[in-house]
Amino acid sequence: MTLKIEARTADGVTIVSCSGRIVFGEEATALRDTLKKLLGSTKRVLLNLSGVTYIDSGGLGTLVGVYSSARSAGADIKLTGLGQRLRDVLQITKLATVFEVYDNEQQAIAAFNRGGA
């Protein structure tokens, strides 16, 4: 397992920090399971990916899959801490238009509180 996932809460937002690789297999499964469990009790999740070194197509699929099910359940997942490669991937796949991406945690939390989601 090359992915570490940690969760904490700040200003009513659950911040999930990932470090390592989000790849097809147990890493993507672990991320999906963690987020699904959290979304049972919170509607605001901020995914901090600053420690993520690599995300493959399977990892990206998981990210979008969890995002979609969160949205349909009335919850929201925002992203922060994207490295250049991840930004490129989101740009190529046009997923940058789907996810809300913020430069840092403060901005993302502020956006959550503005939106009142």
Added chain:
Amino acid sequence: MASQPITGPVSDSGSGVFPSLVYVQGNDQRSIALDHTPFTVGRKVDKDLVIADPRVSRDHALILSDNGEFYVVDQSSKHGTFVNGEKVQRQKLQRNDRLEFGVREVAYVIFHPVQAGSNTARDFLSQISGIHISTETTDLEKLTLFLEAARKLNTMGVLDEILVTLTDATLKLTRAERGYIFLKDEEGKLRLAAGRNYKGEPLLDDKTISHSILDEALSANSEFLITDTSQSLDLAGRQSIVAYDLRTVICIPLLKPQVQTTRDAEVPLPSPATGEVMGALYVDSRFASRDISQVSNDILRAIAREAASLIENARLVQAEEAARRYQQELSIAASMQQGLMAVTIPEVPFATLRGRNLSCKEIGGDFFDAVNTEDGLAVVLADVSGKGVSAALLASTLQGMIYSQLTARTPLPEIVAAVNRFFTKKHLGEKYATVIIARVRRDGELEYVNCGHIPPLLVCNHEVIRPSHGNLPVGLLADATYESDRCSLHPGDRLVLVTDGVTEAENAKGDFYDNERLEAVAAKGSSLEDIFASVSAFCGGTPLGDDCTVVELVYTG
């Protein structure tokens, strides 16, 4: 002279553990388990095998066991005892030996015939669990029987069944109430692998056992640990012992067997100092129940040794089996992908098209296709997420859908929207695909729709343009919308499409081949082969992590 193979039904009394005797008289035959010795043969009615024929003496012969071998002994019979036609006094028996007592030809006994086709693991197990052990058999003899049986099972590669058998065998030997086997998982934590009570019922829960004794046995590095709580005053902290009335607990650490060159009884135990702990065998009994503290140490030692090597062997067999299945799946996926990549490229006067794929070890879901219609020459390149059979299956579905809609001259954005609807409606997990479809008309007009794919390389006069136009991949979001983009090609212009296996090809340092290198080699006006040569030079010896597919469309005008 040699015996004939036994055909026809053989009754259940023949156990796989005890040798069986098949008694044939005329057209009748029956099977008798040789489950005790001496086994008596004669005309007297109290014999184990009664042959009512005047040529058979009243006390004709005995079958004895000695050191695991069986012997037939003639008891001074009048007409003699024969093994495979030879008159004998005392003769060691081999499988399939034909025994005759006084009467020749009319009635005979086949010793322990080999029964083809009945020796499956499950048969074997049912025989083991149904074993009847006579009270005279010593504990060690019993153990030998069980382990012999288990060793044969070993080759079947059924770890779970072996564990259950082992637990049952241990319970019978120790007369304990409950037995559990714990095995270490990859993280080194002990996990319950099998649990049974003395009635043969499965125990799925290890909450009521003494985990403190289990831990102690493992850390003590001893051969086994017997705790008789009635003798021990120090029960503080042993909650389960108090709460569940556990009286005797025996815990045997299972040590990974050391490499052995021989397999005889003289092989020393794996040294606790060096043998890696792979798990533990745990049995217990409650108060006012069975006293298991008197179990012979020899037996426990033997169980400790044999159980560990059994489990280890079973694991090896299982790993081999998994590897074989994996290989099988790989070859299925590979043949599917060959089908996907076997594209007949249409010949058109205004353009040339070439495609090439380099598969990595794990089969991915890349495919390309080319269709010529009145709207122009269309080329499709797609990359389905994931690997293996599921990715290859999805890729062929995708290929079929796109092909049929291209030939039906459906507008490009509608094609990918339809594919997206199909993918998202079918709830294919988190599977999706990046797709690019480009179509060039005779007059040079290029229309393309890019769904999350790496931007194409448009090479005009050694200049590389990467149009940033694009859409979401197909299969991710049900409400995604798709648009195409257009531009004009001039004779000599080239469109190069790649999958991300190319840009993400890694070298030994972990750097990606990336877009800059790709653009540089494409700008030189080089061919597909040059691109692959450049990627391979960059990677050095590092194997590809993903399929690489490159498609090149040259507009000739």
